[in-house]
Amino acid sequence: MNLTPNLTSFVMHFGEMGSRWGFNRTVGQMYALLVISAEPLTANELAETLNISRGNVSMGLKELQSWQLVQVSHLPGDRKDYFRAIGSIxxxxxxxxxxxxxxxxxxxxxxxxxxxxxxxxxxxxxxxxxxxxxxxxxxxxxxxxxxxxxxxxxxxxxxxxxxxxxxxxxxxxxxxxxxxxxxxxxx
Amino acid sequence: MNLTPNLTSFVMHFGEMGSRWGFNRTVGQMYALLVISAEPLTANELAETLNISRGNVSMGLKELQSWQLVQVSHLPGDRKDYFRAIGSIxxxxxxxxxxxxxxxxxxxxxxxxxxxxxxxxxxxxxxxxxxxxxxxxxxxxxxxxxxxxxxxxxxxxxxxxxxxxxxxxxxxxxxxxxxxxxxxxxx
DNA sequence: TATAATTTTCAGAAATTACTGAAACTTCAA
DNA sequence: TTGAAGTTTCAGTAATTTCTGAAAATTATA
Incomplete structure (x- = not known):
């Protein structure tokens, strides 16, 4: 996924703030990205957009799930996991x-x-x-x-x-x- | 200063929690100690009681002062700085x-x-x-x-x-x- | 002004935390 | 079953944060 410069800076900012909110930089970035994204994203999309390793994304998603901040969903005929930020603000x-x-x-x-x-x-x-x-x-x-x-x-x-x-x-x-x-x- | 085992464990616990509250372990310990102490303490007393370096205490006190959580006071005829936790809960x-x-x-x-x-x-x-x-x-x-x-x-x-x-x-x-x-x- | 008492600073060491990437694992479909 | 598609794990490395301690700075006293 390609982000506009504005959105990129928001995602990065959220990463920096992440540590003050109790999770680490990449987890913060991942969450920001999921929040602003209209569509659910796959782990690979997250890794590519944020330039971080696939393994890191896996760990980060686990963390976000433990916070109950993201949900997994699936598309028919597609085995990939799709992630979205939970419900409303x-x-x-x-x-x-x-x-x-x-x-x-x-x-x-x-x-x-x-x-x-x-x-x-x-x-x-x-x-x-x-x-x-x-x-x-x-x-x-x-x-x-x-x-x-x-x-x-x-x-x-x-x-x-x-x-x-x-x-x-x-x-x-x-x-x-x-x-x-x-x-x-x-x- | 010598702490009872109970109080020691509180101080240590507060240190661990410190990182979740936005300051580091030793700063948390220092604050806990100041909170439970009936008397103001000197930087050296803090360092000795907590077994941390004098330099670290100096930095930690600066941090606590930036949070406006501690106050300095002085005793007549004594050049040392005495620290106490501010006011009420x-x-x-x-x-x-x-x-x-x-x-x-x-x-x-x-x-x-x-x-x-x-x-x-x-x-x-x-x-x-x-x-x-x-x-x-x-x-x-x-x-x-x-x-x-x-x-x-x-x-x-x-x-x-x-x-x-x-x-x-x-x-x-x-x-x-x-x-x-x-x-x-x-x- | 010299010196003694005290605090602060900060370079480097130690400890902790985060990240990578390859291997192991899981799941599904043929 | 086999293997393709995907996910998770984790040992090792990188990055960051914290801590030490000796030297520099500050402040009061004689």
């Missing part, structure tokens, strides 16, 4: 959030849980545990949020994202809202 | 969000903006631009959110996080709130 966002949570938060959260079960054995540990508790609570909240996000429909997710500038407003509102609900309950 | 969370946005989103967003200014020159580019537009919009929303988060007081940030199981609730609130505002306007 919202699906991608959800997957990235989910995967990063698994990799960046879960392991730490589970270690923190264990550590907090131990009684602090010294003044040093006592102070440390306080900080660890705070970190634990924060990470747990973040985890809850991401779980909740997974459940949202694309529509609601979109609404929520666009709400940004109103977070403050909504929070102020929350007091009134909760207040009202509480009053109802206690009536 | 909320401050840390904000810094991390802010820095990651700068590193992981801003550059891509700015490239996407440029690309979307060009008229698509081919069918290929036309299709690609549609996807790029979607990505652009998503990243822009995320950026708006993080900006908004920066502005939130620790109190509100905490409330927002704990609201987790109520992302749905946030949306409900928004509807009622907006609805009320609209009704007011139209009255």
């Amino acid at each position: 919202w699906d991608m966002a959800k997957r990235v959030i989910e995967e990063r949570r698994k990799r960046e938060i879960d392991p730490t959260l589970s270690l923190l849980r264990d550590m907090l079960l131990d009684k602090p054995a010294s003044a040093q540990e006592k102070h440390a545990q306080q900080r660890l508790q705070e970190i634990h609570d924060l990470l747990e909240s973040v985890t809850n949020w991401t779980n909740e996000l997974q459940r949202l429909s694309p529509d609601n997710l979109s609404t929520l994202l666009k709400l940004s500038s109103g977070v403050g407003k909504v929070l102020d509102m929350k007091d009134k809202f909760i207040g009202k609900e509480e009053r109802k309950k206690n009536r | 909320w401050d840390m969370a904000k810094r991390v969000i802010e820095e990651r946005r700068k590193r992981e989103i801003d550059p891509t967003l700015s490239l996407l903006r440029d690309m979307l200014l060009d008229k698509p020159a081919s069918a290929q580019e036309k299709h690609a631009q549609q996807r790029l537009q979607e990505i652009h919009d998503l990243l822009e929303s995320v950026t708006n959110w993080t900006n908004e988060l920066q502005r939130l007081s620790p109190d509100n940030l905490s409330t927002l996080l704990k609201l987790s199981s109520g992302v749905g609730k946030v949306l409900d609130m928004k509807d009622k709130f907006i609805g009320k505002e609209e009704r007011k306007k139209n009255r």
Whole structure:
């Protein structure tokens, strides 16, 4: 496949950014290419377009599949695997959030849980545990949020994202809202 | 400084995770140590406790300062620099969000903006631009959110996080709130 | 101004991570 | 079965990143 210079520079940029997003350069390039391509691509097309080895493409696709960011499909009467980026932009966002949570938060959260079960054995540990508790609570909240996000429909997710500038407003509102609900309950 | 085995394992774990969070192993260890330490530490204490070279500590501290995650302080009559992790857990969370946005989103967003200014020159580019537009919009929303988060007081940030199981609730609130505002306007 | 205390820099070594390409494997069709 | 079409694996190499430690720079004190 031949890319216009513009698209090439996007693909390359995405490769550079890839490392900041948790996968390596070529995996980033492969994903960018799949995202902008109108048609599914074969592993060979990826290798040729990006000038990387066939073996590397195979490994990269495995990685992208583990992120659940690409899908394989087939054409009747053609044995080759065709790859495409999964669904909508919202699906991608959800997957990235989910995967990063698994990799960046879960392991730490589970270690923190264990550590907090131990009684602090010294003044040093006592102070440390306080900080660890705070970190634990924060990470747990973040985890809850991401779980909740997974459940949202694309529509609601979109609404929520666009709400940004109103977070403050909504929070102020929350007091009134909760207040009202509480009053109802206690009536 | 001598750490208990428990704390040592936390510090080491944080080092391993460090690479997933955007800094390297020793920087992660250094930060973990500063976070759990009740007292500010000198560069030499860090180097000794973690068994890494003095030079490495110097570079690592520079990195942590660029993330604005540590502060230097001094003791009267002592020329050494003492380092401590900045403020509260909320401050840390904000810094991390802010820095990651700068590193992981801003550059891509700015490239996407440029690309979307060009008229698509081919069918290929036309299709690609549609996807790029979607990505652009998503990243822009995320950026708006993080900006908004920066502005939130620790109190509100905490409330927002704990609201987790109520992302749905946030949306409900928004509807009622907006609805009320609209009704007011139209009255 | 000299010197002692401390921090920073940076060239090269060490460690880690990514990539290639040839061989092994799988799958299907004849 | 055989072999053609395709994919995966992995040992070895290349590229990148991290770390060390000695030298240079900085800063305070006498």
